[in-house]
Amino acid sequence: MSHRGIWLRRVLIGSLLLGTLLIFSSCSGIVSGGQNTLAPEGSVAGRQRDLFLLVVWPAAAIFVLVEGLIILIIWRFHHRKGDDTLPRQVHGNPALEIAWTIAPAVLLAIVAVPTLAGVVTLGATPSKIGTTVNVSAARWVWSFSYPDVKDSSGQPVTGPPNELHIPAGQNVEFIITSQDVIHSFWIPKLGGKTDAVPNRQNRMWLKADRPGEYSGQCAEFCGALGSEGHATMRFRVVVQTPEAYRAYLQGLASGSPQAVANQGGN
Amino acid sequence: MARAIPGRSPVTMADALRQARGAGEPYRGIWSWFSTVDHKKIGIMYGVAAFLFFLLGGVEALLVRIQLAAPNQDFLSPDQYNAMFTMHGTTMIFLVVMPLGVAFMNLLIPLMIGARDVAFPRLNAFSFWVFLLGGLFLNVSFFTGGNFFKGELGAPNTGWYGYAPLTENAFSPGNGVDFWMLGVQILGIASLAGGFNFIVTILNLRAPGMSLFRMPVFIWMSLVTSFLLIFAMPVLAVAMFQLMFDRLFGANFFNAAAGGTPLLWQHMFWIFGHPEVYILILPAMGIISEILPTFSRKPLFGYPFVVFSGIAIGFMSWGVWAHHMFTTGLGAAANSAFGVSTILISVPTGVKIFNWLATMWGGKLRLTTPMYFAIGFIAMFTIGGLTGVTHSAVPSDYQQNDTYYVVAHFHQVLFGGAIFGIFGGIYYWFPKFTGKMLHDGWGKVNFWMMLIGFNLTFQPMMVLGILGMPRRIQTYPDNLGWNFWNALATVGAFVIAASVLVFIYNVIISLRNGAEAGNDPWDARTLEWSIPSPPPEHNFDEIPVVHSVDDFWHRKYVEDPKGRPVPVPAGAAVATHQDGRDGGHGHGIHMPSPSYFPLISAVGLPTIAFGLIYSYALIPVGVIILAVGLYGWVLEPVSE
Ligand SMILES: [Cu+2]
Secondary structure, three states, X not given: OOHHHHHHHHHHHHHHHHHHHHHHHOHHHHOOOOOOOOOOOXXXXXXXXXXXXXXXXXXXXXXXXXXXXXXXXXXXXXXXXOOOOOOOOOOOOHHHHHHHHHHHHHHXXXXXXXXXHXXXXXXXXXXXXXXXXXXXXXXXXXEEEEEEEEOOOOOEEEOOOOEEEEEOOOEEEEEEXXXXXXXXXXXXXXXXXXXXXXXXXXXXXXXXOOOEEEEEEOOOOOOEEOOEEHHHOEEEEEEEOHHHHHHHHHHHHOOOHHHHHOOOOO | OOOOOOOOOOOOHHHHHHHHOOOOOOOOHHHHHHHOOOHHHHHHHHHHHHHHHHHHHHHHHHHHHHHHOOOOOOOOOHHHHHHHHHHXXXXXXXXXXXXXXXXXXXXXXXXXXXXXXXXXXXXXXXXXHHHHHHHHHHHHXXXXXXXXXXXXXXXXXXXXXXXXXXOOOOOOOOOHHHHHHHHHHHHHHHHHHHHHHHXXXXXXXXXXXOOHHHOOHHHHHHHHHHHHHHHHHHHHHHHHHHHHHHHHHOOOOOOHHHOXXXXXXXXXXXXXXXXXXXXXXHHHHHHHXXXXXXXXXXXXXXXXXXXXXXHHHHHHHHHOHHHHOHHXXXXXXXXXXXXXXXXXXXXXXXXXXXXXXHHHOOOOEOOOHHHHHHHHHHHHHHHHHHHHHHHHOHHHHHHHXXXXXXXXXXXXXXXXXXXXXXXXXXXHHHHHHHOEOOOHHHHHHHHHHHHHHHHHHHHHHHHHHHOOOEOXXXXXXXXXXXXXXXXXXXXXXXXXXXXXXXXXXXXXXXXXXXXXOOOOOOOOOOHHHHOOOOOOOXXXXXXXXXXXXXXXXXXXXXXXXXXXXXXXXXXXXXHHHHOOOOOOOOOOOOOOOOOOHHHHHHHHHHHHHHHHHOOOOHHHHHHHHHHHHHHHHHHOOOOO
């Protein structure tokens, strides 16, 4: 096999990889609907997207550097026919090695700052909360209840299974738990996930930009029985104007969810 | 070799056994494999068994990929699908990558440090038999769910990390999870035996002059791996025992319905699980740290840096477990701390990549198949390392956790890293242990197909994760933009499968008609290349005396003042060590006796496990087998 052939193939593979990278970085443009995490429709998901990209671009630069060096080294230093001398025996270079220990450490320290800021912001519930939703997972159903409005027996009103309503433009707090095994509550377009753990109430907040419909899905494997299972544990998210949302809750309280379900998405 | 003294009445079972088989006959043919304590034979058995499990785990992966090739398919039922991905993960981790690493450690540690065997040869055999029987035990579960041929699979179906409380009886009736927890428990015993054995071997059996900092880097990585094994496996053992008490005896460690703590399982599992990642990857890093210098014709750049970064990874791997649990609600303080520790552990890994590149820089690269795989390791593992860094940005991980992005990431590390390194190692050392070269042309076909297949399979999964596809769903709707990428990944998986077939073909033709290897086909640097291929049973006619790192290289070349190597005049220093074939044949060298007792003892463990599942009456039977095996082992007479 000729060395030129090897070199060409390596370039081919390199560009293939690069192509993949480019495609995935631009897929926000290709798929705007669905569950694309790079096309957020809420401030939490937006922040998570920004942080992801903040890490991805330096990572992509290091990727190009390393793969580029590999190609360069093979091209420059491959053994040439008829040359039977040996190269100079270099055992190391402490200064250089300390440099390439410290450089990535510095780069990573820079990444650490917005990471920690993000952890703290997303970890604490904001002081201004528009509404609270109790999320309860059970194999393989999501139940949502709304403590803002109580039914006749004083309990938070409960909507139909696998259908979540929230107001647009407001911080929404979710209190998440599970009735059986561990599940994970996830609306990709609005933000990352939080696990639903039995005997535990996890908190998470999200803020949807505008009214619309989104899809949510269980993200922690929770088994299957017959045709039902983890894969089918999906739910519908209806983001409404605050007024329509209030009306929806009142409808639930007055016991005619059917009537208000038709207004969903208003 | 082992010989009972004819005419003497048997005083021990071992004696009796030997006399019954014909006194004075060394074990031959197939029996020599069952009774062997030779680290090379055990290493080969470890490798072959793990490779067969690799094929099994590969078939499971292909079934998963067929099911996911298009939306809304029902090629597999949800239950079958869950069993497939669970067994794929469990198999690839515990029955493939770990034992393949152990196979290399078995084959190479004594040869590289100038020893005649490992410190505890029979414990070594025990480790192998326990591994093999544990692996078979785990896979027996497939046949326990009813009619296997109608697709009624009894295999575990709760994922390779089996999160509680899904693994509790209430949610996982049947015996699948029992086989899983007991099988992994048995495999842990094999790993512990191996870990202790390698540590003692490396610390105590090095040839004169081989100080710790003259050890090959592969030996260093094996040492770190062995320490990780002996500290990590007990944590897993405790978790599995707790699960066993929950399932078999009605305890409530993880049983949420009775007030148990499901998250305790996750902490225990990942305190094992993250060091485990490095148990899987460090041997491969050691392998390529041997291959790159040999084919660059230069010493490893910055030996101490590579060694210390390996040790640093070993320590730091204990401080990052909760990055598997960012979404479980640990709170901002814990998530911040583990985010930072995850960022930190990427530094020593990055150091290694640049040291490897610097090793190649300025060399005269001979681009053989082992070198292809070693370079492939750097190129692909780098992607895995970088996607790992994106996880340390914790809020961004809230999105990626439990999606295909994670699946892509750890396959970049474990396939692009570990498997590429291991294949490089096979192409590199195959000649040493078989005396035949693997065919280089087919090797490169193997490499390119595997590289292309790997990228087609796993890079689309990064996209899928970003497009919001969770892991472990057996079907998906067709309106989410996932169809194309899933189809691509399935095509890639079959390209990988084809590349493995090419490898098998290469092994077969090379064993039949391969070029003779000779002692030192690559003009390599470490001691194993100073002896014949395959090595004699006693390895070294004369235990070598070591004067430097890469001692064997320095017997062949001296450096002139400018650092250019000059060949040592023929016959000057090398001769006495290279002529094992014409030399003494090792007469009079004391080697450990073959023994059946490790195998007998090992049979006791799965017997006990079957007893725990099906009938407690089997437990005493297993205990007796184990006791008889250990008793015979202890009292077995030392030969000669
Ligand atoms: Cu679920």
